[in-house]
Each structure stands twice: as C-alpha cells, then as structure tokens.
Amino acid sequence: MIQHCPVVNAHGQCITFSGDVPRVNGQLAASRAFGDKSLKSYLSSDPDIRSEDVTADIDLLILASDGLWKVMSNEEAVDIARKHKDPQAAARPLATEAVNRVIKDDISCIVVQLRA
Known part of the structure; x- marks a missing residue:
C-alpha cells in the first residue's frame, strides 16, 4: 500500500502531526492543489509522482x-x-x-x- 505524505522534510522523511492535519491559511487541508486562486501562493500544483510495480496481489x-x-x-x-x-x-x-x-x-x- 502506498500512502501520500503531505509534508516531507528536507531529508525526504514524512512529517506527521498529532491531532488535525495542518491547514493552509486556516482553510485547506492539502499540500497540493490546482484551481484555488486565493491559495495559489501557499500551495504547489506540482504533483507527487511515484512509480510502483503492479504485482499480481494488487487488485x-x-x-x-x-x-x-x-x-x-x-x-x-x-x-x-x-x-x-x-x-x-x-x-x-x-x-x-x-x-x-x-x-x-x-x-x-x-x-x-x-x-x-
């Protein structure tokens, strides 16, 4: 199973938070988005891309x-x-x-x- 990590530090490690997820400008709980002009300066529209081999056990x-x-x-x-x-x-x-x-x-x- 692959899980997206919204916040990654400079060493490539996933950062987790206790309680609720961090929100951009107190509104949006996302690390990447497109189409929200008011939050564009706070978010990246660059996708988080990974390659994963789809093996026989992944259905x-x-x-x-x-x-x-x-x-x-x-x-x-x-x-x-x-x-x-x-x-x-x-x-x-x-x-x-x-x-x-x-x-x-x-x-x-x-x-x-x-x-x-």
Missing part, C-alpha cells in the same frame, strides 16, 4: 480525499472495497462509512479495479 486502487483517510486505515478501506465486484459499488460504502463516523469534511472516493 485495486483507492483514490480518496482526507475526509476518508482521517477516519479509516488503508487496510480497512481495502477490506470494504474488496466486498464489491463493481468499483462504483465499492466507492459508495467507503464514503458512507466515513460519513457514519461523524466526519465533518468533504469525502471523495474513487475505486479502480486493476484485475477483472
């Missing part, structure tokens, strides 16, 4: 906003998504479960099946 990809990842571990999300054969059907229960956990954030979720 799906979950792309989701922090609204999902704040309340659910990678393993938990994969377990929920694997219960559904259709990727769209897999995304709905992930978002619903995040909402049920009383998250006060937007939730976006896309599930991509890598194996048929």
